[in-house]
Amino acid sequence: MKLFSPLSYLLIKHEEKSWYDFKIPCAVSIIVTVVYHYHANQISLIETNGLLLQVNGLLQVLIGFYIAALAAVSTFSNSSIDEVMAGDPPTLVEKFRGQKIAVELTRRRFVCYLFGYLALVSFMLFCLGMVSILVGKPFHLWLLTFWSPEVILWLKTFFVGGYLMILMNIITTTLLGLYFLAVRFHQS
Numbered sequence: 001m002k003l004f005s006p007l008s009y010l011l012i013k014h015e016e017k018s019w020y021d022f023k024i025p026c027a028v029s030i031i032v033t034v035v036y037h038y039h040a041n042q043i044s045l046i047e048t049n050g051l052l053l054q055v056n057g058l059l060q061v062l063i064g065f066y067i068a069a070l071a072a073v074s075t076f077s078n079s080s081i082d083e084v085m086a087g088d089p090p091t092l093v094e095k096f097r098g099q100k101i102a103v104e105l106t107r108r109r110f111v112c113y114l115f116g117y118l119a120l121v122s123f124m125l126f127c128l129g130m131v132s133i134l135v136g137k138p139f140h141l142w143l144l145t146f147w148s149p150e151v152i153l154w155l156k157t158f159f160v161g162g163y164l165m166i167l168m169n170i171i172t173t174t175l176l177g178l179y180f181l182a183v184r185f186h187q188s
Contacts, residue, residue, distance in 0.1 A: 012090045024172050122170055124166075
């Protein structure tokens with residue numbers, strides 16, 4: 001589906017990429033989620049200074065940055081970024097004349113996939129945060145009629161864990177994108 005094509009960034013293969021996409025975000029989100037579970041009463045999610053409101057404020061800025069970075073990289077006139085990446089280049093499996101082949105990516109193409117992915121995932125996380133802020137309190141009160149506070153705490157913990165996993169993925173991938181923009185594009 002064309003609307004979610006920026007998610008094809010996740011299909012790019014490279015030996016280091018799993019660290020930025022999954023391993024580091026997963027480790028950090030597990031640690032923070034465990035801390036949240038034991039201090040849930042002290043950490044607000046949807047109140048005035050809650051986590052979701054603060055993150056949504058950050059995402060509003062980042063979404064614009066990602067789109068601007070994508071536009072800049074797409075139009076940047078430097079022939080070195082159109083060469084296949086040095087060393088062990090990342091690859092993406094594509095269909096060509098009915099066959100699937102692994103294509104080695106150029107710096108421009110990799111970074112375009114990266115910032116397109118970041119823009120889409122940030123927008124999706126922003127929408128999730130916005131909906132959670134709007135329906136969080138009524139949904140919490142509705143859940144209290146069916147389940148105990150302990151069960152609700154576990155539900156909130158799982159929500160926070162998933163939310164933080166996506167947020168940490170955005171952070172680590174952003175740092176990778178900044179590395180390419182600030183360092184790798186200017187190296188021969």
